[in-house]
Amino acid sequence: MLDDDQRYRAVHSRDPRFDGVFYTAVRTTGIYCRPSCPARTPQRENTRFYPTAAAAQEAGYRACKRCRPDLAPGSPEWNGRADLVGRAMRLIQDGAVDRTGVDGLAHGLGYSTRQLRRLLTTEVGAGPVALARSERAQTARILTETTDMPLTDVAFAAGFGSVRQFNETMQAIHGHSPTQLRERSRARPWADGVPGTIALRLPYREPIDLDAMLGFLGDRAVDGVEAHDGHIYRRVLRLPGGPGTAELSPGPDGPYVLCRLRLTDPADLTAAVQRCRRMLDLDADPAAVAEPLGEDPLLGGVVRRHRGIRSPGHVDPAELAIRAVLGQQVSVKAARTLAGRLAARFGEPLPDGLADGTGLTRAFPSPETLAEADPADLGLTLSRGRALVGLADAIATGGVDLGPGADRESTERDLLRLYGIGPWTAGYIRMRGMADPDVFLSGDLGVRLGLEGLGAPRSPGEAAALAHRWSPWRSYTTHLLWASLSDGEPAEPTDTGSRG
Template structure:
């Protein structure tokens, strides 16, 4: 988009571009989301920025009416596979707070100076400025939704001092933390016992029911549970553990997922929120997906049945890789049972179990130290699982948010017992790649055959070229259409009997 197109989007208050760019107004000194309900400023008084951090670095503060820091993240950074996209994903995951700018630069193979130059050129802000924005938003959540002492909130959000915390909050939000808490009185929703309740925004539309059901169908006993449309799971985080409950948001505001977190260490808040957003693919752009897939004769009907389809991700990139090995050539239910046995044997018990959530999923180190004979699997699959765990634990394979997806897939298929389907499924769900097509998957092939298409891997791969760069969503639509056909057939058979 050029600036004139951006201004037209602002004039029409188009919410699709919230988080994609930000509007700064010279006369007021504030920056807004494109859909801000305030009077549209004159074109000559408007500046546009690619990130909230860039607007803040230019001296603008967040609008108190539209809260631009709470918009869904730009889908561009998940789509991009270059260094800037990988760096932004690392920063959003809290890598700067945990290890400094140097750790991000080292993970990407660049110097700090090179990294800052690249990020400033693409986002308008440096590594530290981007991290500062994430830190300020985390602090805002703790200030407005908990009764945590201000000093504790400051350090939990990643600030090195209370003074830095106060100065940043005043610069970004034009008010002190104490005033922010006073303004939020009466609408705060989280108190006590390490519990934080917040809203996760998304771009409409969204097939949230289908996404939660997809996760629920694959819920591993002890780690996950799904009841009455509510999905819950245990989390392993950098500073401790936690649990999360995700459900459709209610109330007049709409447009959000209700998220209830219980954390053993509040420093993990930003990381937990990022993992939940990745899990539900909340930063996706459903309009862009529909533009490519909606007119297709195969996918169009499925998309109309599931508007706003998402490609669910993960809360730990290694977990989908292990579960993909368990799911090789078995049903979803069988894979779920095998994963439950693995958790029972090698998972880490939660200090405080929460209902059916009792363990976190085994770590790569846990499984790398296991003997293949101790795993509840066939000999060949046990060796594949242990070999995969050893490669991840040793660092030979990087599945983190800043990894090179092509390199990760190449190294995965080099391992014994890891085929293309396992590697690409890991890339789609574990690494959040929006453009993965599983042409050898049984459900995909069955859906293509029912649509009258040739379902050989080569033919399916060729057919899917038209669906790029959203082939992961195409895969989920084919799975959904196949499931829908089976459900309709089952209902017809029951009526016949």
């Protein structure tokens, strides 16, 4: 945890690593900024610090027009925290308040509205309404700047209750009216104005090995659901308002991912953006991960050879869970083939026009659909078919919670109670489906081979004991060990191992 003197030193040095970790506000100007803002450093006595943009907004500050703090990467804290505040922040970022209200958010977390409001205000400086308002304003800004939607439609798609509320909020937070924001956006070449497409930039902290991460996803791409041409990764999104598609590629002129979305319902923009960010682990702090792992005598060389490695998540935890069962004790290529057959047979075709020219044709089958399937009629072994259908039924009926607000420990216990779900499968779901940064797959064959290549013990028990020293970044260690397989003699990277 940083104290205010450390935060001020970060501001004075304009250190971009802290963008999104905290926000700095200047009492004399009424403006809040990211720490790396190029403007003149304010006097210490006039500077205030806030853990979230919403907290700065609640204190009466508006966003700097020069450094655009709304475009800063998210804080890595919320993904790493397993407590109530971390779970609540992930749900709010996913748009839960707009879908269920604050009462629904609190009920889903098992707390009273009053308790939730008190805890959030104490920890992050703003309650759930203010935090959702900040997310809503950012959604509205993206829709205003990158689409030709009428501004009235933008207001309601972003979740505002009235056009007046929309105008007042945008003026207060961004310092411009919606009309002014739209006029200023005309000179954004990356917002290419393709009809039906929302174009935006997803910022991250450098360094990042984006090509490796997109390649990791591409190697596992399911025909019709995903596509990867070596540069652009595309996939179908299952969202609350209907299916959508995402196209992700490296930004040509800055530390950001270029993201193009097509949505059935523009109100799903917040959820779509956050799910893409989680899939690419864009809120990670690579320096915080690399520093302790890089000093480790076993891993240091691997860290230096794979600078900016991330721990990719997934846009749909239920899909990832089903695919984890399909991947038990088979190669990546075989698991991809099985998932493609399942998608072709049970997947829901995309509406006309949603994915024209992308190679995407259908959404991955929903848990509800697969829960009704006959385990003997899936083209799998009977035992694996039973495991898949049982898992789908547990997800569909709420017996297993994989949502952004789920308690990860509780979810893992629930998974392990299911037929055919063992430690590898539960751990893989937790690592990628739930974006947990601290999971080590000690029984995974690729992990064991990676450890052996470094001269370390490869038995699951010894590997698990060794990995304790790499906490809280054991998911990154898992990916580093997979990546290390390509460093020496050619070896096929594989996730196969104790998967059941």
